[in-house]
Amino acid sequence: MAGRIRAEDRECPLSTTVDQVGEWWTLLILHDVFDGYTRFDQFQDNLNISSSMLTSRLKGLVADGLLERRPYQTNPVRYEYVLTDLGRSLRPVIVALAAWGNARLTPAERSMILVDAETGEEVEPVVIDAKTGRRLDDSAAYVFASGPAASPAMRDRYKGRIPPRAKPD
Known part of the structure; x- marks a missing residue:
């Protein structure tokens, strides 16, 4: 497509991440792998996905x-797909994506929930800052800022977003 900006040409980590894993089938395949599926026929049966689409997505996930x-059978050679x-x-x-989707549903409308593997109790996933333990869902408390490798355009975009750090004594 002429004039389209490729994700790899963009500096934003969000655009490159979405380019890598944001495709619908990719997320569903990964979800299946997290649930213990490893084989082509398991993915195909569970997702009702065409062989060509599944082959393409699995190749992409391996390449990325x-x-x-890994081979699990030698005659004929058959492969399984395991997480790195x-x-x-x-x-x-x-x-977090599943929790976001469930948050807008009533408990009776949820077809899948996250539970503690030992107790079976439903859990509420949240994203927190590892240093402070504070939830990151407060958009006023946390903002994006330019990082060390930011281009001048990225630095300009985030200029003035955060106060300058105090100088050490």
Whole structure:
């Protein structure tokens, strides 16, 4: 498509992340892997996805380093798909997306909930700052700012967003 800005040409980590994992089938495949599915036929049966689309998405997930393809049978050769450390690190994101979707439903309308594996009690996932333990859902308390690798345009975008840090004594 002429004139389209490619995600890899953008500096924003959100655009590059959405380009990598934001496709609908990708998120559903990852969700299945988190639920213990590892084989092509399991994904296909559970998701009712075409072979060509599933093949394409699995190749992309392997190429992006989120899944690893391992043989589990030699004659004929069959493969399973297992999470890499990078892939496992996406679980909180998928949990947060599911929680966001459930938050706008009544408890009776929810078809899937997150529960404590030991007690079976429903849990409420939240995103917190690891240093302070504070919830990040307060949009006034936390803002994006330019990082060390920011371009001049990115620095300009976020100029004045946060007060200058106090100088050490």
